Amino acid sequence: MVDRAAGAPRPASTAPVGGLGPRGRGLFDRLLGGLRGTPAARTEAISLAVASGKGGTGKSFVATSLAVLLHRRGQRTAIVDCDFGLACDHLLLGVKPQLTLQQLVSGKATLDQVLCATSCGPRLLPGASGVRKMAALADKELGVFAREVGALAVREDALVLDLGAGISPPTVLTMLAADQIVLVTQPEIAALVDAYAIVKCIVQLRPNARFLVIMNRVLAPGRGEQAFEKLTEVARQHVGVGLGYLGEIADDARVSQHRLGQLPLVVTEPELPVCQQLAAIAERLAAVCAPFGPRTVAGEQGFEGRCKQHRLLL
Ligand SMILES: Nc1ncnc2c1ncn2[C@@H]1O[C@H](COP(=O)(O)OP(=O)(O)OP(=O)(O)O)[C@@H](O)[C@H]1O
Numbered sequence: 148m149v150d151r152a153a154g155a156p157r158p159a160s161t162a163p164v165g166g167l168g169p170r171g172r173g174l175f176d177r178l179l180g181g182l183r184g185t186p187a188a189r190t191e192a193i194s195l196a197v198a199s200g201k202g203g204t205g206k207s208f209v210a211t212s213l214a215v216l217l218h219r220r221g222q223r224t225a226i227v228d229c230d231f232g233l234a235c236d237h238l239l240l241g242v243k244p245q246l247t248l249q250q251l252v253s254g255k256a257t258l259d260q261v262l263c264a265t266s267c268g269p270r271l272l273p274g275a276s277g278v279r280k281m282a283a284l285a286d287k288e289l290g291v292f293a294r295e296v297g298a299l300a301v302r303e304d305a306l307v308l309d310l311g312a313g314i315s316p317p318t319v320l321t322m323l324a325a326d327q328i329v330l331v332t333q334p335e336i337a338a339l340v341d342a343y344a345i346v347k348c349i350v351q352l353r354p355n356a357r358f359l360v361i362m363n364r365v366l367a368p369g370r371g372e373q374a375f376e377k378l379t380e381v382a383r384q385h386v387g388v389g390l391g392y393l394g395e396i397a398d399d400a401r402v403s404q405h406r407l408g409q410l411p412l413v414v415t416e417p418e419l420p421v422c423q424q425l426a427a428i429a430e431r432l433a434a435v436c437a438p439f440g441p442r443t444v445a446g447e448q449g450f451e452g453r454c455k456q457h458r459l460l461l
Pocket residue numbers: 199201202203204205206207208209230310311312363364365396397398399400401402403404421
């Protein structure tokens with residue numbers, strides 16, 4: 148039976164680790180955390196980490212839109228704003244959360260208190276905005292993040308993880324732990340170079356990682372696919388990895404002019420070409436990941452377990 152109860156934060160271990168400084172204690176805790184308390188087998192959502200390398204490629208726009216579309220396709224979907232310290236998904240989904248990941252990872256609120264319903268379908272685990280300390284999560288906070296996102300995965304069919312730009316340790320860890328990495332990039336050299344850098348960085352740590360590419364802000368039809376062909380060829384030649392292609396989204400001023408705090412465009416103007424392209428991408432995503440939805444995983448293979456394993460590498 149699926150455990151749908153929200154896990155209240157467990158007290159952290161207070162056992163003394165004699166003779167070790169803070170660095171040593173951190174490593175000791177990680178090693179111990181990797182070994183103890185393997186959770187039982189459970190049913191978990193498929194997790195999709197939306198990443199880019201370069202900032203501003205449209206990750207949050209795509210992640211929120213896909214979360215809405217997947218929910219409308221009948222998948223119970225939650226989106227987690229993993230842009231630690233610079234979150235904005237609540238604005239793109241038209242909600243005003245009272246609590247965020249900041250209270251969750253510091254143990255001041257439970258998952259149920261922080262999780263936010265949206266009128267367009269998916270639940271949102273909102274991030275904090277303008278909070279510097281969230282940009283540098285301590286090891287213990289990262290552990291709580293992994294555990295709570297793992298608990299959320301147990302309740303959902305699909306988890307969309309909207310990452311920040313760059314390759315900070317929490318961003319890399321989230322990519323390593325996700326089932327699929329959805330790279331949102333653009334057909335311009337700086338964005339493609341950074342997308343390739345993400346592939347290279349992740350493959351070094353997890354050789355069997357799976358990447359799916361979305362080309363956003365495409366100025367002429369077909370340019371996205373051309374750029375994708377170059378990107379996948381470079382990845383194949385240099386790191387021996389093939390990438391999957393989900394499709395392109397046109398550059399459309401109505402996206403950037405859409406007012407924050409309103410419902411997303413895929414809800415208010417689903418007939419727009421960009422929204423149709425997003426719907427086609429959601430359909431392909433579901434087909435590529437088939438059977439799309441929750442799967443039974445052994446405890447250590449769940450989201451939390453994968454975070455624990457990969458934390459040892461970072
Ligand atoms: N297809 C598009 N056409 C026009 N504008 C777009 C498109 N996609 C995204 N934008 C705009 O680009 C800007 C950046 O988008 P978004 O915030 O989604 O990027 P991001 O990758 O999440 O950025 P960050 O790295 O800061 O998290 C926003 O103003 C957004 O409206």
